[in-house]
Amino acid sequence: MEKLIPVALLLFAVMHSGIVSVNGKPAVPNPRQQSAFKLVTANTKFALHLYRQVASQPSSAGKNIFFSPISISAALSMLSLGARASTRNQLLQGLGYSNMSQNDAAEVHETFKCLLQTLTREGSELNLTIGSALYIQQGFVVKPKFIEDAKQFYKSEAISVNFMESDKAKEQINAFVSKKTDGEIQEFIKTLETSTVMVLLNYVLFKGSWEKPFNPRSTYEADFHVDDTTTVRVQMMTKSGTYDSGYDSQLSSFVIRVPYDGNASLVLILPAAGKLAEVEQNLTITNFLHFFYSLRPSYAGLHIPKVSLKESYKLNEQLSSMGITEMFSRDADLSGISESEPLTVSKVTHEAVLHIDEKGTKAVAVTGAEITLMSAFSQPEHVFNRPFLLLIVDHNIKSVLFVGRVLNPTI
Known part of the structure; x- marks a missing residue:
């Protein structure tokens, strides 16, 4: 029986957010962004699918949720560069790329390059x-x-x-x-197996x-x-102004978009009382795009x-539930990384x-993968005082950078 060498895939993300304004509807992607548009759709679909998986886990009950789907997508897409056969197909399909030139891996990577250039351009x-x-x-x-x-x-x-020398490597x-x-x-790294031959990292800082x-x-x-x-006591920030907002009947939620300086916004979704779990399971890309474009400015x-x-x-269990299973098994084909050992x-x-x-x-x-041998007048008041x-x-290409759930702001 072949000995498998483990690979660690590790992902991390940090975010500081402030508000950015948008005048009117977000702009249609320009020609340079068009090649990334399908990828963003796939990434958004993956983000919401993964959120539903995380939220449905018993370990998430009663807890806050926060992660960067673009960090996870980037790390797994980069890993797919070295995957072959059904291992690669599972990765691409699980990431939502099944509509991209019949899983044309080359197009995935080219468009991801375009996406990253668009998001981080000078x-x-x-x-x-x-x-x-x-x-x-x-x-x-490792293959050059x-x-x-x-x-x-x-x-x-x-x-x-x-x-x-695991301690030195970890440090x-x-x-x-x-x-x-x-x-x-x-x-970020708590422990490392001595049989590890590669740690793949992706980081996002906003x-x-x-x-x-x-x-x-x-x-x-x-x-x-x-x-x-x-009930807990929190520090509540308040400000009056004009925000794109509205009530989404499909999600039974009030939605408001708070802009940052630059082309991004914090989108807040306040489910009706008792509707949080229902909203989480119905948060699909169709609903996301519906409320994103239906918001209207109001004071x-x-x-x-x-x-x-x-x-x-x-994330092993959540990704496996989304159909990405083979890379964790003895059937994994990562021969595009190295052929020296499985x-x-x-x-x-x-x-x-x-x-x-x-x-x-x-x-x-941060995302990581470890690879081993195998106001003054009357106005509406929107108070986010419940989950x-x-x-x-x-804004430009509707890429979801971070997604989360605040159940208790004090923990």
Whole structure:
């Protein structure tokens, strides 16, 4: 029986968000963005599908949720560069790429390159950093094309490390993650198997400043109703202004878009009382696009709690439920990475951090895969004082950068 070498896929993201304004409907993607449009649709579909999987897990009951789907998509898409046969097909289909030239992997990578260039282009007001890294065991032979393609399409860098000295390797990788996430994620790697030959990382850092900052002097203490029997005290920010908002009857939710400086917004979804679980399971790409384009400007008072979240996930089970199973098994074909020994993915982990305050938002996420040998007048008041959903969305191509659920802002 062949011995499988594990590969770790690790993903992290950090986000600081502030509000960005949009005048009217978001612009239709220009010709340069058209090639990425189908990919964004696939990524959004994947993001909402993964959210439903995470929310339905018993381990998520009563907990906040926050992750960066674009970090996870980028990491898994980069991994697919080295996957072959049914392993690659499962990855592409699970990521929602089945409508792209009949799973043409080359188109996936070309369009991902275009997407990353669009999101991080020079001169953009969107303060977003996305990158990847491959930590490779010293002496382990990796195909040059895999490394070259990872660099070309996913802005990855290759770094040599000795996983046999697991403590030193862990320290080296964690220092890299800490640097890339402004110190928000300092101990991403908790343990490393000595049989690990590669750790694949993707990181996302977003810093957003509100287009119209909240006045700290207006922040007040208020009740937040976690459930029918639990109430906590929170710091509630408030500001009156004109926001794109509306009530979505399909989701039984009030939706409001709070803009950042630049081409992004924080989209807040407040389900009707008792409807949270129903809304989560009905949050599909069709519903997402419906409410995104149906919002209309109106003047109102907005009340949202200050939030600081740090969430981590091992995604093997959720991804398997979405049809991505083979890469975790003895049937994995990762021969596009190396043919020296059979490889398998031992774990996919993700960690994300979110801070929302009067100045804006900071969000960070990391994804990793470990590969081993196998107001003053009458106005509407929108008060987010019970569990709500949030998305951070790029305006130009509607890319979902982060998605989450705030059940309790104090934990």
